[in-house]
Amino acid sequence: MRVVIAEDSVLLREGLIRLLTDRGLEVVAGVGDGEALIRTVHELAKDEALPDVVVADVRMPPTHTDEGVRACVALRGSFPELGVLVLSQHVEQQYAAELLAGSTRGVGYLLKDRVAEVREFVDAVVRVAGGGTALDPEVVQQLLSRSRKGDVLAGLTPREREVLALMAEGRTNAAVAKQLVVSHGAVEKHVSNIFLKLGLAQSPEDHRRVLAVLTYLNS
Structure with missing residues (x-):
């Protein structure tokens, strides 16, 4: 299973890479902003090495607003078969709804606290890569409140x-x-x-x- 990590915090990015690698997943790239994420995935696709899943932070440079989720939405437009798992510090209802506006196949939205629950996080990555859905219970609850x-x-x-x-x-x-x-x-x-x-x-x-x-x- 091939994974690309997009996270501007070097410490967290390296931690995610180590965590997934230790459990047998192949992390083919780690980047720190949305533009680099889009560029990297397109380059891999040109080499016929499209990753199975992208794990990305919602907020990344340069503005730290919605670069991560927008990059994921753009990549899904180019590669519908690509799994995308978005991580967020807090529930961002607008971004969650935007990500889920298209097909929910191979889509996930988890709070970063969920990463601490290693088994659950890895299961979510594997499930999204396989075309499943992984939504944090808090995300579901807040979307329901709308x-x-x-x-x-x-x-x-x-x-x-x-x-x-x-x-x-x-x-x-x-x-x-x-x-x-x-x-x-x-x-x-x-x-x-x-x-x-x-x-x-x-x-x-x-x-x-x-x-x-x-x-x-x-x-």
């Missing part, structure tokens, strides 16, 4: 909202069942009800789970 009364999720029960929130974190049905201490069958029933209430009919052309998460995040 929902208005009478929105499209109004018909969901509190339990169904809990299930959908965990789905948005990238959890499988088995993981949801474990988190909520319910049976796998109960989770499947909740998921089916969510699809029904959101009007997501089964189709070979659509991934209902992804569409449900998008509906949840955009509501």
Whole structure:
């Protein structure tokens, strides 16, 4: 698995490189700003060595505002198959929503505190590289707080909202069942009800789970 790290703090960047390398991932580049990130990924792509995932800070030089997330959005436009995992000191609702506005396949948004939980962080990197989703629970909670009364999720029960929130974190049905201490069958029933209430009919052309998460995040 090939990884590019984008972080302006040399200490944190080297720490991330060491952490991922020690666990068998190949870090092919480490850069300190958004422009360098875009340039590096394009150069790797020219050599037919596109990385599997980019791990980037939201805020990087020169303005330390949104260079990191904007670089990730631009790279996703050029390379839709590229996984991007954004790290942030605090939840930036606008940036999270912008990152998730397109396809949620291979997208992650974690708070930097999550890096301290090494196993969870590495799992998130691997999941995003494989096309999955990794959203910090705090990010999901704050995005949910933007929902208005009478929105499209109004018909969901509190339990169904809990299930959908965990789905948005990238959890499988088995993981949801474990988190909520319910049976796998109960989770499947909740998921089916969510699809029904959101009007997501089964189709070979659509991934209902992804569409449900998008509906949840955009509501």
